Amino acid sequence: MSSVLDFYKYLHTIPELGHQEFKTAAFLADRLEKYGFQVTRNIGGSTGIVGIYDSKQPGPTLALRADMDALGSMVDGVVAANHTCGHDAHSSMVLAAAKELLETNAIQKGKLKILFQPAEEIGTGALSMIKAGVIDDVDIILGQHVRPYQETPMGKAAGAVYYSASTRIIAKITGLTAHGARPHLGINAIDAATAAITAVNAIHLDPALSYSAKATRFICDTSVTNVIPDEANVTWDLRAEKNSTMKQLCEFVEKAILAGAATVGATASVAIVNPIPAAEFDQTIIDVLKKSIIATLGENGLQPDIFTPGGEDFNFFKQYKPTIQAGFIGLGCDLKPGLHHPAMHFNLDALPTGVAILVHATKQILG
Incomplete structure (x- = not known):
C-alpha cells in the first residue's frame, strides 16, 4: 500500500507537460528496471516507456497503460504544469501493480507489458506509442482513470468508461x-x-x-x-x-x-x-474488470458503466489495432471539484484500490 502512495507523492511534485515528461519517465523507467522488467525508453522519439516481463510460457500479451503528462495552467500570466487530471495517480497505480505482480510471481503465462504514455492531454501520446510499434504484439490492453465524485463516489468503480469522440x-x-x-x-x-x-x-x-x-x-x-x-x-x-x-x-x-x-x-x-475516437471495448474484458472490482470492493462497489462526453486518447489503440481487446476502469476517489480544475484533489485512499483491481485483473488473464 505504501508504494503507490510514495510513488504518487513524488510524481505529484514533478508535473510535466506532454512530450516533456523527462523526470517522470526517468523515475518510472528506473523503477521498472529495478523490479525486473526489460525497459525501453524514449519510445517514438518522445518520453514513452515500455516495460516487458516475459513468463516464457504460452499465453496472451497484456498491456497495462497509464498516461504521464500534466496540464498547463496559467499562473501569473505564465503557463505552468499542474497535475489536475490525475495522470500522476494513474502512473503510480500501474507502477505499484507492476511491482506487486513481479514480487508475488503472479505472471504464470504470456507477457506483461507496462506502457507509460506521454501527451494524453494533447491527444498525440498514444499515437506516438502506436507508431513506434508498441502494441503490435499486444492482445489485451487495460486503462484506468480517476473519476469526479458526482459520477463515481469513493468506494465504487465502473467496469467501463465509454468516452466520446472529440474533435x-x-x-x-x-x-x-x-x-x-x-x-x-x-x-x-x-x-x-x-x-x-x-x-x-x-x-x-x-x-x-x-x-x-x-x-x-x-x-x-x-x-x-x-x-x-x-x-x-x-x-x-x-x-x-x-x-x-x-x-x-x-x-x-x-x-x-x-x-x-x-x-x-x-x-x-x-x-x-x-x-x-470514441471508446470501443470488448465485453469479455469488461467482464474481467467487473469481476476484479467486485473482488476488491464487493458487489455494492460495482457501479454501472459510465458514458461521458470527455475524450481519451486511449481509444486510439483499438482504432489502430481492431483485434486488440480493450477495457477501461473508472475509479471512484471523491475527486473534487472536477477534472482539469486548478484546485482538483481526491482521496488518496483510493489508490491502493486501483492497484488491487489492476492486479486482480492481470492475474485473471496471465495467472
Whole structure:
C-alpha cells in the first residue's frame, strides 16, 4: 500500500507537460528496471516507456497503460504544469501493480507489458506509442482513470468508461479589408464568422444521438477600430458518443461554416484538428474488470458503466489495432471539484484500490 502512495507523492511534485515528461519517465523507467522488467525508453522519439516481463510460457500479451503528462495552467500570466487530471495517480497505480505482480510471481503465462504514455492531454501520446510499434504484439490492453465524485463516489468503480469522440475544427475566414467609413467596399470577417457560428448552431442530427458542436474560440483583431477586418479564426469543439456520429457531424459542420461565411461574400478554409475516437471495448474484458472490482470492493462497489462526453486518447489503440481487446476502469476517489480544475484533489485512499483491481485483473488473464 505504501508504494503507490510514495510513488504518487513524488510524481505529484514533478508535473510535466506532454512530450516533456523527462523526470517522470526517468523515475518510472528506473523503477521498472529495478523490479525486473526489460525497459525501453524514449519510445517514438518522445518520453514513452515500455516495460516487458516475459513468463516464457504460452499465453496472451497484456498491456497495462497509464498516461504521464500534466496540464498547463496559467499562473501569473505564465503557463505552468499542474497535475489536475490525475495522470500522476494513474502512473503510480500501474507502477505499484507492476511491482506487486513481479514480487508475488503472479505472471504464470504470456507477457506483461507496462506502457507509460506521454501527451494524453494533447491527444498525440498514444499515437506516438502506436507508431513506434508498441502494441503490435499486444492482445489485451487495460486503462484506468480517476473519476469526479458526482459520477463515481469513493468506494465504487465502473467496469467501463465509454468516452466520446472529440474533435476540433478550426476555420480561417477571409473577407476584404476596407475603411470603416466605407464598409460597402469590404467584406467584414466578423460578420462572416458570426454567420458561420449561427449556421453551425442550426445543425440538427437525429435527436436520438448524443452530440454537440459549439464555438470555443474567436480571434479577429486588426489592432485598430476603424478598419473592416478581413480575417477571423474560429475554433469549434465537437463531441459525439459514437464514431459514426462524429463523422456525420464533421461533414455537417464543415458545410455550415463554408455556407455561413459565403452568405456575406467571404470564404473559409477548414481544418479538422486532433480527432480522438470514441471508446470501443470488448465485453469479455469488461467482464474481467467487473469481476476484479467486485473482488476488491464487493458487489455494492460495482457501479454501472459510465458514458461521458470527455475524450481519451486511449481509444486510439483499438482504432489502430481492431483485434486488440480493450477495457477501461473508472475509479471512484471523491475527486473534487472536477477534472482539469486548478484546485482538483481526491482521496488518496483510493489508490491502493486501483492497484488491487489492476492486479486482480492481470492475474485473471496471465495467472
